[in-house]
Amino acid sequence: MRRSADFAVTVRDGARAGRETLVVHLVADADGAGRSRVGFVVPRSVGGAVVRNRVRRRLRALVTVRLDRLGGADLVVRALPSAAGASSARLATDLDSALRGAQRHAQRSVQRRGRPTA
């Protein structure tokens, strides 16, 4: 994901699920055929440039191996300050848990009104 507008739409309209180290925003693809787009938000409150780079790279590596689970959905992963000191294993646990929660919300949302037009 590389447009500011796409980030804004996903964060505003997507299903949200938060854990201690991160928050995910998910907009599910109704037919599951599209190509998934993923963005990361690592704010300055997480740390300096080096710390934020490491957090983003770890999250990207974790999301890459989970792409097949997204089913064409748009995803934004927002890191929280506690992510700076967290291990990759910890980030993986939080990511999996949050993804499950967000996908549950998104399914209900899709059933109710269909996928929002971006």
Next chain:
RNA sequence: UGAGUCAGUCAGGCGGCCGCGUCGGGCCCACCAGGCCCGCCGAGGAACGUCCGGGCUCCGUAGGGCAGGGUGGUGGGUAACACCCACCCGGGGUGACCCGCGGGACAGUGCCACAGAGAACAGACCGCCGACCUCUCGGUCGGUAAGGGUGAAACGGUGGUGCAAGAGACCACCAGCGCACCGGGUGACCGGUGCGGCUAGGCAAACCCCACCCGGAGCAAGGCCAGACAGGGAGCGUUCGAGGGCGGCCCGCCCGAGUUCCCGGGUAGGCCGCUGGAGGCGUGCGGCAACGUACGUCGUAGAUGGAUGGUCGCCACCGCGCGGGGGUAACCGCGCGCGGAGACAGAACCCGGCGUACCGACUGGCUCAUCCG
């Protein structure tokens, strides 16, 4: 061997699995897009802070003056600097060496807290000396600044002459100040001789004065392409000139028919700039050095929701324990096990500096102390 000082280098290494970006090539698809494979390359000594100096770009080439800002021993280096080198002066250290926002306090103005009697053409609390008064304790007037006390600093130091007591009042030497001459040095300055008066405080990171330097804004500079929208109102103006170049002002010069404000509406996409530059390394020559120069050689980060990684293992580093070996001993290798540390920090137009952060490892020069020859 120990302690110290200066300079420099490095910023863990290797491998497995899974990945990312630019560029080049190939293939698929060609509606632009996009996808797959291969290859090259892919963060730092500070990439950081953005404190100086430049390159580069634009502002109709930016002239004079004022204001403002900066620099401040001398000589050199440099594209330039507030940087670097050498030297001078002052201070610290036994020493190697280190530290210094280091022009001017007789151009002027101003300030010097507290303590103290007195703090800048100073001053007299205690004390010392003389005269007078008084039975005595002591008091009054005058002289004095050697001694005491206060202070960061009290108008020279030592010895003598002198005196009622004293004092550069006078003398000798010393220190300091000023002037002249001689010698050395490109210079800051240093050394020497003579004379003078007889002592003259500090702060300029207070205003200020002197010398020299400075046009402004910055890659969100600047340029190109694509695309969107909707206008309305008010003010000042068109050789009697609004407004602008011109950041603060004045003079001067130039451009000049639009421009300023309010309400409302639209867009924030792509490409170029974009990395070869005062470049690194080696050798020779010049120079005490900074540096310069000639030749040779090496050249490859360019992202834009922002690549340069994620994860696991082994080795290397440090500490402790055990085993065993060498050695008189201190101690030194070897093997195994456990534990620990791996810092500071991420390019965003590019260079030269400065400043700041940082677990540590290593190399070399020099100094001091001790021991041996």
